[in-house]
Amino acid sequence: MERGLFVGLDIGASMTKAVVIDRERNILGQGVVFSGSDFQAAIKKALKKAQALAGLKNIEGSLIVATGYGRRSVPFAHSTRTEISCHARGSYHFFPRAHSLVDIGGQDSKVIKVDDRGNRIAFKMNRKCAAGTGAFLEEIANRLKVKVGRLNELAEKATKDISIGSYCTVFTATEILTKIRENVDLKDIVRGIYQSVIQRIMEMDTLEGEVVMTGGVAAHNPFLVRMFEEKIGRKIFVPPLPQFTGAFGAALYALEAKGG
């Protein structure tokens, strides 16, 4: 029986993440898997990965907080919190000052304002639309017949700025066909797609003060973060393991529920 451990589970629409921490808030292990259609299987696999990395035999006796769209699908969780609270909590741990947090996940993106005490003072989520999310990048990568993992290296090598103006994912795909017909280089198209994601985020809310980015898109597309920095003319802070910030925040809530 492993006691004194705290687990955060973030069951997102695209990926399920698990994080195990100790009383000192150290991340002992983490795991990420596709959420797929079987949340229970995904939760089990993500936990197993986190456990293995932490060198734990099991996590029985740990306090568990679930977050993400599938947060209510974890029967053994002690409580749930929205991913909005958990991302803010996780981000404030690494950047304990007022900041604007941009989280780009698989199916949604958020801009969260955190004050100097770590309280959320406002938040906005994307509207019912995939534009500006990881799903948008996946869909476009699929249309371009490029693995989503290659987008970053392609965008990095781009030489021209092209504008992808459509708001809708389907219309963007059509716009891309036009660019292909015009012989625009694939690398420039990918850079244009990154620009489009950044634009959608900037339309959601103002980004005051320091800016932090979390989520799978920031984790796997560091060049997008650099482009974002150029766009706003300020440094963007990215926590360690940005894809796990929500799960980590959930684990912190579990710890704090125990008075930690």
Next chain:
Amino acid sequence: MSEEKTVAIKKIQASGQMRKIMADYFFALNRASEEGHPKVAWCTSVGPAELLLSLGFVVYYPENHSAMLGSTRTANTYIPAANAIGYSPDICSYLTSDIGAYIKRETPLSRAYEGIRSVPKPDVLVFNTNQCRDVQDWFNWYSRELKVPVLGLSTCRNIGKIRADDLRSIVDQIEDMIPPLEKISGQVFDIDRLRSVVALSKECTELWKRVLETNVSSPAPMSFFDAIIQMGPAVVMRGSPAAVDYYRILLKELEERAAKKDGAVEGERFRLYWEGMPIWGKLRDLAEFFIGLRTAVVVSTYCNSWIFDGFDPADPLMSMARAYTEIFIVRDENTKERSIEQMADKYKVDGILFHDAKTCPNNSNNRYGMPERLAKRLGIPTLVINGDLNDLRCYSEEQAKTNIEAFIEQQEAR
């Protein structure tokens, strides 16, 4: 969220009486439609119903029918039929669901009331553009389809201070309607009869206002989700003694509950303002969700829109013009903002939830920066959720609930 728990919706005892008078109303309409007498007028919700009632018409409100299509979650069965004949999915889903239901010759009235087979056949259609232009297009469709005359009032919108000219124009238009309406109804206009109807509408609206104001108490005895059901008689029976009698009963019950601190939400922790249209297909679901969050939605623009302070039997026509023009939706952005501010203060709310209804721009007041301005000025958070009054294709359940839940978590941390 650890605070979340499931609690049943508390019953309002008066509701049984409401169901009875609503049934009487629909059966009377059905009888009139089948027998051809008295004549049936269709009217927009803040159209000149008082004039129609004074001329002996029984009055049917298509918007109420659309709300029924929404609340029975059948609207999405019908909207595509209206889309297919050229009415865009982007325009009012009250219009598209109602016209779609007509095309398919179906109505929730037949399921609710035995013997009613269709909506009542109109003898005249009367609109007021005070709410939006869509009502005009809506009634014009029926006019062409059913070959029934359509009459309308054109109201100036975005009004700040109401000028005498604005009201004079409405009075002139109402007066112009009288001769054709007399011809259709077969009754001669009688100013004293109109005074009596206006007096009843005034009494109804004053009682409705007092009903809503019981929610100034904490805990609030009634939630927004109760109130939008309870406003049925104020919507379809204003100008009738039945509505007045009903609101006396309801007011007594709610005053007693307020005095006993018997809140609609057990353990009320937070109080919210709902700005914008209801999401008719999700009333029960959202009511239960808020109860689980121990949060009471205590005041709304929507329910307050059936408070007509302007009615005055001493000057019926001018007062009708004033009542129809003073309503929230007709006013300019500053007046709307001040109104919400006053209500937020009066009802001591902790936050304001704006419903951005995809197909109803006129009732979506979040689109010109108002949530941000109010949050700054009132020092309380605001939230925008995306949805629609009737078209559930525009509503993402999980996204809306996550937003609301996160908003409440934000309240907990304040």
